[in-house]
Amino acid sequence: MTTFPARYAGPTLGEVGEHRAIEEIISAAPSSRNGDDAAVLSHASPNSRAVATTDMLIEGRHFKVEWSTPEEVGCKAIVQNFADVEAMGARPLAALLAISAPPHTPVSYIRGVAAGIADRAGEYSAELVGGDLTSGAELVLSVTAIGSLGGSLPELTLDRARPGQRIVAHGRLGWSAAGLALLDRFGRENVPAEFTELVEAHCAPRLNPGRGVIARATGATAMTDNSDGLVADLGIMARRSGVGIDLHSSAVEPDELLLRAGQLLDADPWEWVLAGGEDHTLLAATAGDPPSGFRSIARVTRGEGVTVDGLEPAYGHGWVSF
Structure with a gap:
């Protein structure tokens, strides 16, 4: 079971409930597109294609609460996803966050994760535009990144390296x-x-x-x-x-x-x-x-x-x- 350091003392997810916790996430990572049933994104340019990727972080395997602040966990979640978008030659536009967390998880910890996501995504002029929150035995974060590939040049796939380059x-x-x-x-x-x-x-x-x-x-x-x-x-x-x-x-x-x-x-x-x-x-x-x-x-x-x-x-x- 995940044990959170004492510095995250305060109300837990189990105590405040899903809706209040989601309000905390939206407050820490505000976006005009977040809060409805789904986010509607505009195309970056007429000649563009959508790029999407997703990655998970599991406490104890990809990070530890005693090593990383929640803000750092949020930053890491964004970079590992946005790097995949950049690796296609595309520009990250938005992120979705799904969290499975034990009921004893402090609300302040989840708010910190959202703040870290907002901070690092903001460096790309991108936003957290939605997600999901559910109860689970382990702390698991799943981020889906959405990007835009503009222009007519092909995407940067793994099969296009050539001798002499x-x-x-x-x-x-x-x-x-x-x-x-x-x-x-x-x-x-x-x-x-x-x-x-x-x-x-x-x-x-x-x-x-x-x-x-x-x-x-x-x-x-x-x-x-x-x-x-x-x-x-x-x-x-x-x-x-x-x-x-x-x-x-x-x-x-x-x-x-x-x-x-x-x-x-x-x-x-x-x-x-x-x-x-x-x-x-x-x-x-x-x-x-x-x-x-x-x-x-x-x-x-x-x-x-x-x-x-x-x-x-x-x-x-x-x-x-x-």
Whole structure:
């Protein structure tokens, strides 16, 4: 059973009921489209297509209440969904939130989740436009993101990487996994202050909005995000496209902060970089120069699978649900 820290003391969902709790969510994440039977969205442009994706966060598996504030959980829920929209080259427009929570869940906690969603979605000029709330044995969040793909260029699917292109990246690599390792060892309160950024990268990852749209507009043909692990996610792109992807070790090597964390934990930071995941770094295939905000990390070859400097990667596993 989920045990909430004392700082979330106050009325619970079971005490106030569904309707009052929903009012708290709407108050924390206001939208003129939220509150009716369904939200009606306007097209961003006449020549546009809708993009939709959904992901779940389960307490104890994807986050822990003793590690993450509810605002951070809300931020994480938005980024993991909006990154998938951006990875198609689209612009996020709106989010739907479904929550299953035990009756003893403090209303203040759910309000905090909604506030985190509103804050991070607002960075994309997007809104929380509806959802559902129900009682359940575990705390489970499910976010559905809706986006718009404008213009006539094709979407950035996984099967369009071609030999001769380069792989470009926007975002950190390995930071979320390092943050998780630090939390596992020390708990939130005892992580050394010098590693605060790594912990935040795990609890509340972030991306600069609009990078996916820029990559598509400047010639990218395929894109994904680093959710399950760099080698694992690029491996899917390589397999779907029938190509090889050769990472440049000098472009993805652990930075100084990861190296210090590795020394503290007696861990190999290369594992965080290659297999960690949950950074939600955008990874695109393009024939041109890296778009604004991206850097080149690999080349697309006529080989198979993912290599590092032409060799088998030291770590090839990634996150799997089962």
